Amino acid sequence: MAIDLYKKEDHLLLAVDCIIFGFDGSRLKALLVKRNLEPGLGKWSLMGGFVKKTESVKEAATRVLNLLTGLTDVYMEELGCFGNVNRDPGGRVVSIAFFALIKINDYSESLMKEHNSKWFELDHLPALIFDHGEMISQAKEKLKDKVSTHPAGFTLLPRKFTLQQLQGLYEAIYEKEMDKRNFTRRILELGILKKLEEKEKESSRKGAFLFVFEKTRYEKLSKKGFRII
Amino acid sequence: MAIDLYKKEDHLLLAVDCIIFGFDGSRLKALLVKRNLEPGLGKWSLMGGFVKKTESVKEAATRVLNLLTGLTDVYMEELGCFGNVNRDPGGRVVSIAFFALIKINDYSESLMKEHNSKWFELDHLPALIFDHGEMISQAKEKLKDKVSTHPAGFTLLPRKFTLQQLQGLYEAIYEKEMDKRNFTRRILELGILKKLEEKEKESSRKGAFLFVFEKTRYEKLSKKGFRII
DNA sequence: GCAAAAGTGTTTTGTCTACACCCATGA
DNA sequence: TCATGGGTGTAGACAAAACACTTTTGC
Numbered sequence: 001m002a003i004d005l006y007k008k009e010d011h012l013l014l015a016v017d018c019i020i021f022g023f024d025g026s027r028l029k030a031l032l033v034k035r036n037l038e039p040g041l042g043k044w045s046l047m048g049g050f051v052k053k054t055e056s057v058k059e060a061a062t063r064v065l066n067l068l069t070g071l072t073d074v075y076m077e078e079l080g081c082f083g084n085v086n087r088d089p090g091g092r093v094v095s096i097a098f099f100a101l102i103k104i105n106d107y108s109e110s111l112m113k114e115h116n117s118k119w120f121e122l123d124h125l126p127a128l129i130f131d132h133g134e135m136i137s138q139a140k141e142k143l144k145d146k147v148s149t150h151p152a153g154f155t156l157l158p159r160k161f162t163l164q165q166l167q168g169l170y171e172a173i174y175e176k177e178m179d180k181r182n183f184t185r186r187i188l189e190l191g192i193l194k195k196l197e198e199k200e201k202e203s204s205r206k207g208a209f210l211f212v213f214e215k216t217r218y219e220k221l222s223k224k225g226f227r228i229i
Numbered sequence: 230m231a232i233d234l235y236k237k238e239d240h241l242l243l244a245v246d247c248i249i250f251g252f253d254g255s256r257l258k259a260l261l262v263k264r265n266l267e268p269g270l271g272k273w274s275l276m277g278g279f280v281k282k283t284e285s286v287k288e289a290a291t292r293v294l295n296l297l298t299g300l301t302d303v304y305m306e307e308l309g310c311f312g313n314v315n316r317d318p319g320g321r322v323v324s325i326a327f328f329a330l331i332k333i334n335d336y337s338e339s340l341m342k343e344h345n346s347k348w349f350e351l352d353h354l355p356a357l358i359f360d361h362g363e364m365i366s367q368a369k370e371k372l373k374d375k376v377s378t379h380p381a382g383f384t385l386l387p388r389k390f391t392l393q394q395l396q397g398l399y400e401a402i403y404e405k406e407m408d409k410r411n412f413t414r415r416i417l418e419l420g421i422l423k424k425l426e427e428k429e430k431e432s433s434r435k436g437a438f439l440f441v442f443e444k445t446r447y448e449k450l451s452k453k454g455f456r457i458i
Numbered sequence: 459g460c461a462a463a464a465g466t467g468t469t470t471t472g473t474c475t476a477c478a479c480c481c482a483t484g485a
Numbered sequence: 486t487c488a489t490g491g492g493t494g495t496a497g498a499c500a501a502a503a504c505a506c507t508t509t510t511g512c
Contacts, residue, residue, distance in 0.1 A: 005268065006319055011240035012242075014243060014323055037234075038234055039234065050235065051241070054314065056312050056313045060312075080309070083285050083286025083289075085283065091233040092233075181476095181493070181494080185494095205482075205483040205488085206483050206484090208492090209492090393463085410465090414466095434463075434464095435462080435508075
C-alpha cells in the first residue's frame, strides 16, 4: 500500500495471539510456548506474532498458528481485541486473540521440542505473561457457547470417533457429567453423524462403533440451527 | 509509553467504528454520518476514529461515540476486528467495530445538523463506505444473540416503557411478530421489571402501565441466566 | 355506543430429564 | 465365567406455543 492519507495519526503495533485447544480423550488442554523474546523471555505465553502491513489480521493469525504447528486448514475463530494501553510492557501493542481447535495428535513431540511448547490442562495453567490468562479464560467461555450450537467440537477429535469420545469432549468443555442415553439420542437425532461399520477396540472388549461428522448433512440443517446443550 | 522493544516491527493504524442502534417505537435504526475526510468524503459511514497511543481501544470507542452523541455511560460492546489489507483505500487501517445502544431521543436534532448525521432504518440503509455495511449486518446478528439472554435491549427504550413497547422492540430486533400473552408472561416471570402506578396515555384511550427495568433484580438472577427468545 | 388498544388463562404440544438393565467380547 | 465398557427405551416433569375474549375510556 503506497498511499497513506492518515500519516499524522498514531501508528501502533498490532499483534495476534492464538489460544490453541486440544483434547486428549478426557481433558481439554491449551498449547503454550516459552516466550523467546523480551519482555517476559522464558515465561509461558500464548503463541503470538505481529501483524504485518501486507497481510490481513486473519492471515496473520493463520501464519502464526502454522509457524507453531505446521498445520493448515485449522478451525480458528476470532475471540476479541485486547487493547489496554499497558498490557504489554514492551510497547503499545494491541492484540487480537484467536482460538483454534486442533487434533492433539496432529501436533508432534518433535515440534514441541523445537518450539519449547507444551500442552497444559486448562485447570492447571502456569503463570502467563500479560493478559494471556484472561484470553484463555474468555476463550473457554466462548468455546462452550460455540459448541452448544455449532459442530466445531468435531475438529478436536480424530476424524473417526466413538460416541463416548464425543460425549467426553462435551463433558470436558462443560465441566460436567452428562447422561449417556440422553446425549446419544440428541446427537444422533441431529443426523449429522455417519455410523461406520468399523469399531474402535482399544478401550473395551466389545468395541464401540466409530462415527464421522458429515458436513453436508449439517449444512442442510444449519439454517434453523441446533442445540446440543 | 517511552520504550518500544519492537521498533523493527510494522506499525499500523488502528481505528474504531461504532454501530449506533436506536429504536423509534416500531423500527430499529442505525445512526450514520456523512464522512468528512478523504477517501469517501461525503459518503455515508459509521462514526469512527483512530486509536491513539495513549488510550485503550475501548476508551477510543467511548471517545468517538461521545464526540458524536455527547453521551456517556452508553451500553457498548465489541463486535470484532475488521482487518483486511485493502479495506480502507486511504491506508492500512485495521478497525475494531463496536456496537452501542442508545435511546433515540437522547440524540437531538441539533447534533444531527452539527455532525451531518441521520438515523436510517436497518432495511433501508444507504450505500456505505468500506466494509461498514458488513459491520452493521454482523452487529444486527450479534444484537439478536445478546438480547435473547441479556437485558441489553432496555437501553434502547426510555427509562419508563410499556410492555407493548418492549415487545415492539423485540419484534423489531427479531423481525417477527410475537404473541402478546406469551411475551408478557415470560418477561414478567423473570421478575426484572417493576410495574409503576403511572400509565402511558399517548397511544390508547385506556392507557398502558409503565414499567422500569430493575437492575438489582436482574443481578440476583443473572448467574443462572435467562432466555427470552 | 363504539372504536382502539390493554389486559388476562387454559389447553395442547413438544422437549428435557431422570433412570437401569442386557449385550458382546477377550482374558 | 466374569469383568468391562457398549448399547438401548420409557415415563414424568417442565416449558413453549397456540389460541380469544373482556375491559377501559375518549370521542
